[in-house]
Amino acid sequence: MTQPDQSDLIAVNIDGREIAVPPGTNMIEAARLLGIDIPHFCYHAKLSVAGNCRMCLVEMGKPAVDPATREPIPDPATGRQKIRWVSKPVIACFTVAAPGLYIRTNTPLIKECREGVMEFLLINHPLDCPICDQAGECKLQEQATQYGRGYSRFVERKNVKPKRTLLGPRVMLDDERCILCSRCVRFCKEIAQDDVLGFTDRGSYSTLTCYPGKRLEHNYSLNTVDICPVGALTSVDFRFKMRVWFLKQTNSIDTESSVGANTVVWSREGVIYRITPRDNDEVNDTWMADSGRLLYQQIRAANRLLEPRVDGQPASLAAALSAAAGLLQIRTGATDMGETPMPPATAGQRGTGVSPVSADRKSELEKRRSAVAVVGSGRSSVEEQFLTKKLAAALKAPAWIVARVGEGDRLLLSADRNPNTRGALVTGLIRTLPSPTLTELAAQIDAGQVKTVVAVGEDLVAAGLTAAQLAKISVIYLGTHANATADAAKVVLPTLTVFEKSGTFINQQFRLQKFAAAVPGPLGASDDLAVLSPLVAAVGGPPPGATVAALWPALAAEISQFAAVTYQSLPDTGLLLDRTPWAALPFAEGETLHYQHPA
Numbered sequence: 001m002t003q004p005d006q007s008d009l010i011a012v013n014i015d016g017r018e019i020a021v022p023p024g025t026n027m028i029e030a031a032r033l034l035g036i037d038i039p040h041f042c043y044h045a046k047l048s049v050a051g052n053c054r055m056c057l058v059e060m061g062k063p064a065v066d067p068a069t070r071e072p073i074p075d076p077a078t079g080r081q082k083i084r085w086v087s088k089p090v091i092a093c094f095t096v097a098a099p100g101l102y103i104r105t106n107t108p109l110i111k112e113c114r115e116g117v118m119e120f121l122l123i124n125h126p127l128d129c130p131i132c133d134q135a136g137e138c139k140l141q142e143q144a145t146q147y148g149r150g151y152s153r154f155v156e157r158k159n160v161k162p163k164r165t166l167l168g169p170r171v172m173l174d175d176e177r178c179i180l181c182s183r184c185v186r187f188c189k190e191i192a193q194d195d196v197l198g199f200t201d202r203g204s205y206s207t208l209t210c211y212p213g214k215r216l217e218h219n220y221s222l223n224t225v226d227i228c229p230v231g232a233l234t235s236v237d238f239r240f241k242m243r244v245w246f247l248k249q250t251n252s253i254d255t256e257s258s259v260g261a262n263t264v265v266w267s268r269e270g271v272i273y274r275i276t277p278r279d280n281d282e283v284n285d286t287w288m289a290d291s292g293r294l295l296y297q298q299i300r301a302a303n304r305l306l307e308p309r310v311d312g313q314p315a316s317l318a319a320a321l322s323a324a325a326g327l328l329q330i331r332t333g334a335t336d337m338g339e340t341p342m343p344p345a346t347a348g349q350r351g352t353g354v355s356p357v358s359a360d361r362k363s364e365l366e367k368r369r370s371a372v373a374v375v376g377s378g379r380s381s382v383e384e385q386f387l388t389k390k391l392a393a394a395l396k397a398p399a400w401i402v403a404r405v406g407e408g409d410r411l412l413l414s415a416d417r418n419p420n421t422r423g424a425l426v427t428g429l430i431r432t433l434p435s436p437t438l439t440e441l442a443a444q445i446d447a448g449q450v451k452t453v454v455a456v457g458e459d460l461v462a463a464g465l466t467a468a469q470l471a472k473i474s475v476i477y478l479g480t481h482a483n484a485t486a487d488a489a490k491v492v493l494p495t496l497t498v499f500e501k502s503g504t505f506i507n508q509q510f511r512l513q514k515f516a517a518a519v520p521g522p523l524g525a526s527d528d529l530a531v532l533s534p535l536v537a538a539v540g541g542p543p544p545g546a547t548v549a550a551l552w553p554a555l556a557a558e559i560s561q562f563a564a565v566t567y568q569s570l571p572d573t574g575l576l577l578d579r580t581p582w583a584a585l586p587f588a589e590g591e592t593l594h595y596q597h598p599a
């Protein structure tokens with residue numbers, strides 16, 4: 001983000017304190033910079049100003065000057081220039097910085113204004129906080145407590161409006177809670193570009209609804225739930241499942257595409273209940289796609305891989321790793337070389353059980369290793385791709401990843417549906433952009449040049465290999481869910497979803513962003529790093545770390561873009577890397593929010 005020139009800044013005075021802000025800054029934002037809260041409902045920093053809730057009323061003044069001489073009029077009480085205060089309060093959301101602007105936010109008049117607004121807003125609002133799903137994050141409840149009068153003079157009957165109206169497949173409306181702030185209306189029109197919501201009737205009978213023949217079903221509909229300041233709009237998937245104050249929040253990244261929208265995963269006792277967007281003005285503002293919010297359901301899918309397998313039979317992790325190493329033509333455990341086998345892995349020692357190969361064995365194995373190929377993934381983390389590359393390098397095996405290209409929606413779903421294609425380039429796993437099909441690998445299998453394939457998180461059949469080609473090779477499959485490749489694999493090593501592990505992705509801007517484990521993985525599945533690391537060691541590569549923290553010193557030492565970076569020091573908003581080495585590549589992405597194709 002470019003910083004404004006200091007000479008462009010405008011000085012304003014809020015509650016007696018001076019602050020210089022960029023032109024166009026409204027008084028809610030200027031006060032926020034001073035740590036002063038101006039309460040509001042309809043104002044949202046990423047939407048147009050509606051000015052209809054009137055909660056942000058403040059007093060406004062200007063230095064007084066003599067109309068005839070334009071000379072400052074002194075204030076006898078202070079000796080300084082007198083401030084001429086406007087007789088009526090103004091709304092702070094619509095008042096932008098101007099030279100010499102004075103604002104008061106905490107006078108008796110403003111206190112009375114806020115109490116009046118709150119009283120009006122609560123006239124028809126049901127007092128059902130104990131059973132409302134918004135409790136714990138309701139702006140109306142919070143501001144009624146902080147700025148309300150504490151009692152109501154309204155003795156008439158409250159309006160009754162429709163309850164539980166499905167506006168679309170994912171959003172439920174409780175109309176009697178709506179305070180008509182129009183945030184949801186403006187979001188649909190201005191951000192989602194689907195003008196679907198509006199108000200009918202007037203006054204106390206105003207009601208939010210969809211336009212005739214329309215539904216709130218675009219892929220950004222759940223953002224209206226996030227920005228609704230009350231409990232009028234709720235998520236069909238989340239409502240009444242869990243009180244928000246019980247939930248743990250973990251920073252994560254949306255893996256749907258190379259946009260890498262920042263997210264928060266809300267979980268309790270190992271169960272994920274919802275995913276919401278996390279503010280990052282450089283990537284996704286405060287929004288995310290609905291489709292990304294439902295990805296957590298994959299962790300409990302019926303086809304989740306939950307036990308290692310060798311030749312279709314359940315096996316221990318140590319046995320599966322030994323079998324994998326055997327397929328890579330590496331001797332493991334107690335064999336003809338007379339070395340001491342590694343003890344079997346216990347539950348607390350996931351990923352061990354493969355002994356390093358001795359030096360004199362290496363040359364003998366070189367030739368046989370040339371029959372191995374590695375298929376990595378653009379969905380793997382930077383750390384996993386780094387180890388995948390190390391595995392391929394130790395085996396002297398070619399490596400590919402699989403491209404996923406869809407249609408970008410010009411907002412937060414880009415054409416590249418892999419979250420980490422850039423990571424594969426930066427780590428050196430690939431040198432050029434991937435193809436959607438593994439044509440080259442298929443040809444090498446047909447020619448008998450490849451006998452064993454290590455597939456890290458990719459379904460080889462979906463990537464174009466046929467069942468006949470799979471039948472000609474031995475497959476070592478690392479993955480989370482069953483598919484045709486897992487079914488055909490000689491060795492299956494179950495791994496973790498993005499919600500169960502930590503790591504980093506590099507998004508379309510070449511922004512390195514980290515994610516953290518929100519919940520523990522299921523019994524039987526291992527961290528990808530804990531599986532890849534012993535395999536690298538087993539094929540003669542330098543013993544790498546098996547955790548994110550342990551790998552970063554090597555990443556920083558070997559990859560110039562990562563110099564001086566550590567996982568711990570990486571900012572929550574990410575770190576922009578130098579993309580110069582890959583500037584000429586024809587990336588698939590078109591325009592999205594905060595991204596223009598460099599071409």
Ligand code: SF4
Binds near residue numbers: 180233
């Ligand atoms: Fe505002 Fe919520 Fe009503 Fe929409 S449903 S107008 S966001 S209070």
